[in-house]
Amino acid sequence: MGCQPEWKSEKEEQSYWNATVVDTAFKVLYQDKNPNRALPLYDSLLRSSNRTSLYVKATRLAMLANYNFFFTLDKAATSRYIDSALAVYSENNQQEHYPRSYVGLLIFGGEMAFQQANYTKSNEYFFLAKQLSDKYLDPCERSGFTYNAAMVSYRQQNYTQSAVYFKEAFASQATCPIQTGGIVLQQQEILSNIGLCLLRLKQYDSAALYFNKSLQMAEKYKDSLGVVAIEKIRGVYYGNMAKISVVQGKLQEAEQLFSKSIALNSRPGYEITDALSAQIQLAEVYQKLGQYPRMKVTLQAVRQGLDSLPNSDGEVNWRRLTASYYRDTNQPLEELRYFKLYNELNDSLVQNQKLLVQTDLAQQLKAKEQDLHITVLTKNNQLNRIYLLTAVLLTVMAAIILVLIYQNYRRSKKNVVTLSFLNNEISQQKTALEIANQEKDRILQVVAHDLRSPIGSTVYMADMVLMEEQDEKTTALLESIKSASHQALHLTNELLGIRSGEQSSTQKERINLALLVKDTIQQLNYKAAEKGQDIHLENDAENLMIKGFPDRINRLVGNLLENAIKFSPLQGKIIVRLDNQTNQAILSITDNGLGISK
Missing domain, CATH: 3.30.565.10 (Histidine kinase-like ATPase, C-terminal domain)
Known part of the structure; x- marks a missing residue:
């Protein structure tokens, strides 16, 4: 099997391999939730195609990364497979030949590094993704990077920059030629996320406007999105609007909205994580309303959810609210126990958040771009120095050439006199030759003219004799004499430049x-x-x-x-x-x- 490029573009190659190998193998992986059947199937389909490429080699590793990410939850293994897939391209210097695939892996790897608190590696991957995206991808394709950058900035609490990235991602996706259901889902999510950024920035009216836009977009495409997707979106929408009600002091309204959100998304196959977050915030609403029995029941439901779906943010808020519940219900020992548990986890999360904020993605990208710009300027300065030295050398060479030209000019003037003398001699010799040639032609004319008469007489006499009766042998000899005489006469005529009564000799x-x-x-x-x-x-x-x-x-x-x-x-x-x-x-x-x- 060969690895030479056989496709006109990366898109064409991806379409071929996705249709013949990748999609089928990934479908089996997601069905089985393990690679035991998917990997052999992938290899078998690849062999059947009798072709190969870097894309299918890297995608096989990406499939193992997806398996570890979704099913084993092993972030370290996921990162290793992503790095191996990236190496398939980089070790062959083919990053620029496969920019879409490479950028996708960089974004995936950056996100995994971020989740493992390796922020330096995460920012490095995001920077490389941005460089390649800006250079090779169209606006629709660049939206993937911008969306992930927005999510990272949100987690780093840089809500202003996050909103900018989300708006840029939304505008980029609007340029996609085919508005698929997947794009619609992400666009409504982006509108919702812009609302969350504005909520964090305490711009509540603007936040509500974006939450409503998100729901309106989903309702517009509800027939193509399906019932489950629409109900998930409505559940998230109710939870977001409840947050605005809380900060505005509308606690009864917030309770109703949180309850509607939880009812929709707490079902299997729905947005369980969002429902868990809504339950935590509902417990806090019950605390503010003094409804402690409901608060206790809600916290118990949150505990069950966290046991099946661990979440550090949810865990720290549950411990905080549980300590508050025991404080408000005059149970100091329980309060102290949960308060200690809360402080232990919160200190760790606060420290991690400080480190996260310090490695602000937007600032890191800007700093790296400035470093790159400085490097380019430095190289340009080096090139300018080289150009200057080259110009000086060329100037010196030009001066030398001018001196040589002047010296040659002086020699040429001397040669002109000599050449003029020689030309005169040649002209005189030419004239003498022409005169001699004319004399030769004249002599040939005279000789040829003098030869015509005796030859013509020979032809005449042969004809006269032939007119008399002769024996056969004599007749043959006379005919030969006549024919030979005619040839001699013709040759003589050619010397004279004439052929009387005949066509030109060139015909x-x-x-x-x-x-x-x-x-x-x-x-x-x-x-x-x-x-x-x-x-x-x-x-x-x-x-x-x-x-x-x-x-x-x-x-x-x-x-x-x-x-x-x-x-x-x-x-x-x-x-x-x-x-x-x-x-x-x-x-x-x-x-x-x-x-x-x-």
Whole structure:
């Protein structure tokens, strides 16, 4: 299996693997609540695909992180698997190729580090997530980081910054192209969380406005969200509005709202943690109303809830209220016992909260960004120094080049004089050559012109003799003399630059190659006869027509035959063969001469 990228984008790759491997394996994990079947299924589906990538390797580790987070509640193991998944990308320097997956793991790892009070690591992970989100993710995708930053700031009691982050996350999610049910649920939760921030900031009217907006959004999409989700949201809404009633002194109204919230969310599968928080606050309302029997019953219900679902904040508030109950009901020994228990846990939580506040996420992110900015400026200064040195060197080099150019210019001026003298000499020699060439042409014209007359006379006399009856042998010889004389006359005309009554020598003609070769053989038979040689023509095509220059072909064949006669021994045999092969005329001349050595 190969690991080379086969997808155009990370989204395309995620879609492929989620559909073929990841979704199926995770579904089994959440059904079984253990990885005994999910992991082998994951590996089997991966092998069946006959492909692999860093994404599926990291996601397998992320699946084990999810198992420990949701089912074993082992935060340390969860963190280890998240760090291992991050290493799959970082060790291969592929963080920027998988920004969505890497940012998701950083946020998950930052949250786990936060829950383990490792705030330095948490802030480091959140900072890296912010850097990658700002660089590679669109606003919709960046909302995940902003939402988690808002939650961390809220727990650090930086409610103003938390509200800013929540509003930014809400605006980012509004840019998502498809408003799914999951996005709607988170948006209504964000509106509710903004209300909680404003409640902490004592902006009660604004808080109530955001609580109402949250419920209105949920009611708008209630058909797609379903009955259970809507009832959970209503339960949270009633609890939040009850908090406003408490600070406004409307205790009866707060009691009714808390009771409605608890009735909705205390059921299995609902928001049990929120219902537990509402019960604690309802017990405090009963204390303020002096309804201690109800306060006791409510605290007993809270105790049962904390035993099945431990919660440090809920535990410390239960101990505080229990001590207050025994104080108000004049039970000093019980009051002292629970007050001591409260102080032990509260001191630990206060110390942890101080440390948490000191590592304010917003300030840490700002400080890291400033450090990064300073580092960039430092590098820029170093580059500027390099650029300055380079500019100085270039300036020096330019000065040297100018000096060399000036020296070369002076030498060039001297060379110009020499070149001018040489050019004059060359011009004079050229003129002399042109005159000589013209004289040569004149001589050739005279010679060619003088040759035309005797050659023409030879042709005339051959014609005159042929007009009289002659024997066959004499007729053949006269025809050869006539043909040879015509060729000599044509060559003479070419020297003179004329071809009387013919087309330009650059234009091809249709030629009967068989007849042309026969004529050439007849013209040279006398030379062959002198050496007792026999020229034999083998011709399979009597009318072998080609396009070409007849005089040049005649000379070519003549030259080849003359060479064959010259270099063949006495009594030798010369074979001339003509063939027509696939629209090509093939002329071959074979002799038994020595040939040319290779």
